[in-house]
Amino acid sequence: IEITFPIKLQDYELNEDTLTALFDQVSSGETELQWSLNEVVPTCGFYKNLHQFLKKWPLTRRMTKSDIGRFYMAIDDRLCHSGVRPDNVYRFIETISKHDEDAPVKYLKSKQEISDPIQVVRDNAHDIQALNSEIKSLRKKLHSAQTSLEDVTNTAETYKLQRDCARRKATYYKSIQSTLLEDLAAVQEDYCDLSEEMAALQQELSAENKSITDVCFSDENFTIATKLGRKYSPAIRKLYYSLFAKAVPASQITDIVKTVVKAFNPSIDVEQIKLPTKPCASYMRKDEMKTVSAAHKATLLTEHAANKTGFKLNTDGTTKNLKKIGGVGINDIVISLNELPDGTADTAIADISHELEKLRTIAHELKIPNANSINWTMFVATNSDSAASQKKMNRLIEDYQATDQAKYETAKAATFDIIESFCSMHLAVNLRKAFLTGVSLDSASNADRYHPADLFVHEFCKLFGSYGVPEYGCGISFRDYLSIMTSDTNLDEDDLKYYHDCFEVTLERQIGSRYFVTAANAMKIIFLREAAIEFLKYTGREEGTKLEKEVYKKLIDDNQMALLKVDALIFYHVYSDLATLSKSNELNKSVLDMNHHYNELKLFLEEVEQVPAVMLRMNLQVFKEDRLYTSDNCKINHRCKVKSIKIHKKLFKECNSSLFQFLVSGVIRMKEKLCHYARSNLPGGIYWEPSDPQVRKVLSEVRPSNDFCESILGLNDHLTTSLPNLHQVARSTLVEVKKNKTVKWLDELPHDQQLTVIDMAVRKREAVNQETKLMSKRVASQRKERMIHTHKRHEAYKKKKELEKDRLSQTHLIVSSTELHEAIKEIDLKKISATRKRQETKMLLSNQIKLRKSLLKQDINIKFSHSGKQRPLGQVIEELSNYIDCNLHDLSPYICNPSALVGRRIKHKFIEETKEIEWYIGMVLDYDSDTKAHEVLYDGEVDHCFFDLTMDLLNGDLIIL
16 A cells, blocks of 8 residues: 655655654664654644554554654654653543644643642632632522522413413403404494384373373282192292292291282282191192102103203212112103112112113103103213222123014114213223322332321321311411411512412312312422421421321331322313313213323323433423413313412422333333223223214213212212201102292193193192102112111121131141141142142132231232132242241241240230230240140149140240240
8 A cells, every 4th residue: 555655744844755764763762863753742633643654654564653653752852851651651642643734732741840730729729719619609609590590481371371361361352352342333323223113102192191100909809829729829839939949948838928928918918818737838848849759850861861862870979878879861851859778770770770760650651752752761871980880780781682673563673782981080080090009119009098197188188277276376377377377578589478378278078989089288398398397397396296297207217208299290281271171061071072182191191211311391282172271270280270270380489300210100000991991991992982972972972971970969068968858769859949040831831731731730749658658668768778788788798708817717827838838748649639739729828818818917918829720730839939948037046946935934915805915934945846736834833735836936925934
């Protein structure tokens, strides 16, 4: 390969021949060289060109780094005097050859030269210190400027939001203004026409000589017809029905009517007016109104059937005064609120079937054309809070549909299965439970316990709700403390603003987790945290009562606060919007719409699982519904509440990457719950897009939330409190009349139809009364039978549990994996069938697991089946062996070697027949390895006793003295 000598080296009067001669002189050890750099200061470009040439030059290609380094030191005294080894000189040249060609060479310094700068630094220490102080000052100014910039940025964002809001309002008002101007012009034209007509009319009236006076009633023309024969008039009955619908007690209606009549005509003797007595009014409310309500319900259902609108069933239940109440609604019509003997699906469907039968009978009596359309074949969809109950209900409804299809000629076979749609709020609450379980896995083992986050919020609200006062404190409330701090002149502006903002924060009433009150309060607790800690310190209650100590301990615990932060973040992004989509009448979402939103939620959870940092964005949009994020209505967009903005900013300011582990764990469990819930409970899953247009039509008409039944049960609870002595049938009637607007329907009927309905109500009053009594007796009898059956089952379970406990107490406790394998080996050596060996092995393992779980109260979770499939016994044996070995270090050495107890004094716990606990002291005399029993002689006793003391030692019932 031909190598060209660098031209730039010739500027230094160096050529290839000179370079060859130089290498020969250096190799021979000559000191007087033909050419050197001693009087010339080279640039980095010189060494760069020379170094690259020497790497490829045949004469130096095979030389070592040290040889080339010596050459560099020979031609440049500055490298020679640096005191560096030749190989390091080679590396130095290789380094500077990478620099800019015009850059000067910064030579390696000698030790003397290195020490001189140190002295220079010492001499200039004062200047360096001053420079450091100036740097620190500049850093503080930079930090202050950054803080100010952040505040200005936040203020600018707020102003931007307010500006956008003002622009939207201005656009809206402009459109309204143009519409109003057009309407005003039309009204002005009409006004001109009316003015002309009024002028003509006034001329006609002035021509007449008649005078117009006020209409008044005298004793002669003021009459009240309260009765028609022996019956009260329809007008009186309608008046009483109207007052009953407004929850006026029966005992007060008569006095109210008389007072009104007396006020308009004092001369009338109201005591002579014949009005229904209290018992008669009670009959009207409980019996007659029941028939009127049934007539209204039958009319509405037949209209829906005539319009070919299928029946959408809503069911829910509650317990009031230890009695089951079942709420039933069809197409937003209250059907019943009856007392039920139990909450099973069979009972609920039987009650609905009975109600449909009564409505069908009423429809026939009213001669409604399609009365037989009130049957089970009209049901197309159901909605409930309980997954298991609804599935059972749908199977029962299908059986009833087959019966009604054969019974009624007009009934048609269903073209598709009943559509199951579960309450989206119920799903959302279950998703929150799954998220919290994933965040703190320890709560998953005990599902009936409250989550630590819920407990903390409950305790905080109990102490600080409504600005509570610490117990046994100095009497100062949280609000008083905030007043003290806001008037403190020593605080800076930010602290004063913070305490002022705390005044506006109100904790919501803790009414349960259904509406995410706990998560909403968690967000507010994060905002109030600093003030709450200072309040407890100020009042000296951080070491006060148990509640105060617990709250203070959790407030300063970062892990506890992390649970609240992640719960609040999910509430901000998911829970609140999901509740709005489910419940808002303005958005008016259907089950079909919610299926799409569930899919959006799943995609969001997958994104958070991969990139948890997205949760820290305030402007994040989870659902593709713009009104959730742009609307000025705070009922739709919770982010636009003025009082909540500062709480939201505080939340996102407190959150950082340390929460990502909690978020990912919770989101994974939440996604699993969503997918499992969709597969098990939702129609077709969360991605269901039915091709049948009829099914799509039904899904688009069904509301995703079961709030209708919740509202009627809530009204029933209100009436239970306001009218406590009212019979449940009467209470159900009042709810039906109020929610269905029955009185308004009755007023709008033609007069002859009103008389027909009222006459039927009067005729059927006795029959309704008798049916109510029979139903009450039947429900009471069924409830009693169920109570007896439940008691017997409970007693049988207790007896079985005691027998199992006695049997287990006689079972030897295996305390090592070696002993377990020996016991299994003994079973394998028996001359019995393989099936029998498997059964005995399984029984051995089951007894050891039950022994530890029921008697020793150990938290052992080893199962023989998983997802409905039997697990191999080898896996169960391995898990139990590992569990026993893992617990060996916690056991006493006497457990591993029971014979070591021989000769030891013990204190043994016994429970006497009087249920009193006694401790007996004795001596262990012997141990039988075959029976696994210890021989014990107690002080003051003659007889020797035999016990397996290892179990008592594990239980804490045995103390070694």
